[in-house]
Amino acid sequence: MTLAAFCAALADQLPANAIVTDPGDIAPWLTDWRGRWTGTSPLLLQPSTTEEVAVIVRAAEAHGVGLVPQGGNSSMVGGATPPADGSAVLLSLRRLNRLRSLDSDHAVAEAGVILDTLQQAAAGEGARFPLDLGARGSATVGGLAATNAGGTQVLRFGTMRAQVLGMESVLSGGLVHDSLGGLKKDNRGVSLDHLLIGAEGTLGIITALRLRLVPGAGQRGAAWVGVANPHHALALLRCLEAATDTIEGFELIPDVSLTRVLEHIPQTRAPLTTNAPWHVLIEAVTGAAEEPPQQLLERLLGESTDLLTDAVIAQSDAQTEALWRLRHSISEAERAAGPAAQHDISLPIDRVPGFLLDEARLIERRFPGTKASGYGHLGDGNVHFHVRAPAGAPPGWADSAEGKAVSAFVHDLVTAAGGSISAEHGIGQMKKDELARLAPPARMQALRAIKAAMDPHGVFNPGKLV
């Protein structure tokens, strides 16, 4: 049997603790963290060196066994969940978790290093790893790179792609690509690093990364602002960007989302005393020698009062955290409020306000009883766009025929507006069919050709992306 021969080959070459066969130990990793996808895997491989990953890749290709790379298992699109038919095995990178080097401007971290661990190590050097997101306690840097993760600091620092200075990866044949030396200029053809970023583990296995660090945060400040509509929010962002390069977060929140948070999340309270149809959470981070962020925000917001209905500036770190807690609780509050079809979309930034107003109403008219709203990273053109089910819909509504029709309609509108059906979550298995349906022929032809070229034996994360 193929799997038996695969296991025998590995048992000869890997330490015993790199091969887990107890179903009880494997089970927790077979379902994604939100419980939306479940697969099967007869064993779980957990190498602790790059050479062990190479051994596994060679054996997988020899025996035709798929490998599903998994870091923190925090994919939003089923990207790290194995297929149901048992044709692939889990390849956990969590034991490949050494920080190989660290100084004030870069870290070399193995794929299994957890984001929070890296952030804390950077802080120990007086530096900062400039990417942050809710799953920081479980997401690994390898997964973040494989999915080109975004988060709340993209506005100033870019996505994961902008943080990667070099990479080590295992490609077909078990060949190791290594650009960890971090050459600033290297024009020896196509960049393999950029090829693997965003490929979701379908072209090879990322084993280590050279990552940039930036100087440590001097002072953080936050403001909560009420605005009449998303157009005013965007105009406010443009004003702030013209005046300062210290804005790190600019999160747009419709009042309906804030209301849900206040209803469903304990110990939250409205930041403003007046009502507003839309809200913005702004974060500014300034260097030690610069104008303090509270003062900066007060001054700049004071110059833009025509764009605001009200504003409050956090006067302490605790107040800043309380404002961010409102933002980070939206997802949980939305879940508590009932079933909804969720979409991680991006648009040309100038199109976002119109989409949140006009296209949202179009969707509600097309699917009576639904309520459409979006919140998120306005400065990146990225909104998390939720369409709430009609009253009385069952919990699994998003996966029902109507839920799927809603999502297809949303994706059609996004595509027509020149946007992307996956801004930061990736494609995984969740959006694979929609990608194939909507991506231009040039993109699909290229993605398929590259997949076949880089993974001739079809072992890298089968069933994902293309």
Place this chain on the structure above:
Amino acid sequence: MTLAAFCAALADQLPANAIVTDPGDIAPWLTDWRGRWTGTSPLLLQPSTTEEVAVIVRAAEAHGVGLVPQGGNSSMVGGATPPADGSAVLLSLRRLNRLRSLDSDHAVAEAGVILDTLQQAAAGEGARFPLDLGARGSATVGGLAATNAGGTQVLRFGTMRAQVLGMESVLSGGLVHDSLGGLKKDNRGVSLDHLLIGAEGTLGIITALRLRLVPGAGQRGAAWVGVANPHHALALLRCLEAATDTIEGFELIPDVSLTRVLEHIPQTRAPLTTNAPWHVLIEAVTGAAEEPPQQLLERLLGESTDLLTDAVIAQSDAQTEALWRLRHSISEAERAAGPAAQHDISLPIDRVPGFLLDEARLIERRFPGTKASGYGHLGDGNVHFHVRAPAGAPPGWADSAEGKAVSAFVHDLVTAAGGSISAEHGIGQMKKDELARLAPPARMQALRAIKAAMDPHGVFNPGKLV
């Protein structure tokens, strides 16, 4: 005949002025600007729209005719010169040269827009396109992207890759990829933009680019500094980088290169009154509201006097230009001084000083009579490393057996030091064999697989890169 059928197919679908058959009109483009490579091409195609490029690609694939994309014909590695056997035709992008849109933070430029044109258009918007190099009057943005060009501002702004916000390109089948909308976040699999950057036209034809602009330069200032050795130069760079983010140029120059400039280039004079074995040209650019660069440089250099032997700060734009003229004349002066084997190499930055001292002496011992020296972009780890021929060597020495042995030895040393044999010039036809000899198996396997996947008919810039 294949070519005749190709021509007939094109004549049916392209306007007459897009097809040039007069050998006299074709001849100027068959030889690279330095006169090192000459090819043949029975015709020159010069489309003026993306659709015309798509027509050409489809016809080329149908009839098995290679296409050699050419912008400003300023490749340093024969990347835009057709093969000698007449199996391919020139595809000039120079008529595809509209600036489709322009505002203060981005431009959408067709591939044939010349760098200088873009720079001036940006200046008209109070902005700057933050990439500059000597060939600005002929190099096109399409060529700059296809080769991931560098230049003198990489230290602060990165290579061409960092300037590209979106791309339009024609891929196999004449399919058009279009990301000109400039989504800040788009995770629909591998980035085709990043795949084509640095691919040297071997995977598809870039037809337009969305490029970032930065705020216009406030004030430019320059200093010329004498240092005892490259280690001190690097230490000085680190001090400056810790104190300011306004350093845009940091060019290391050995005294032997300066001496050649003063000998061979009219109307040049030594910037310092004292002798120094090594020199550094520093440029700082500050915003209108910031400390003037002259004052900034004077203050920061005053804090680093232990690293300098002498320093002078330009007091006017004319003086700044005069200092840069010394730097930009090195290449011409080196040519005038006699034959040399030239190498565009990069190293981990910390390895550069040692390479310029120790490896240079190793080369001179291995090849008696040669003199090895390097100058260039220290902050990028990129030096132009010249090995001067022994006295009395003929003009074509670099292509002789000894010249080639020298280059192979240099490339071996660079590879052993973890560096790249092409920092910013690319591979083209010049370094194709050396790439195949020295690149790790993982890289060569991936480059060849991707080439075969993206160019199944072998029409895109045949004979280059891989």
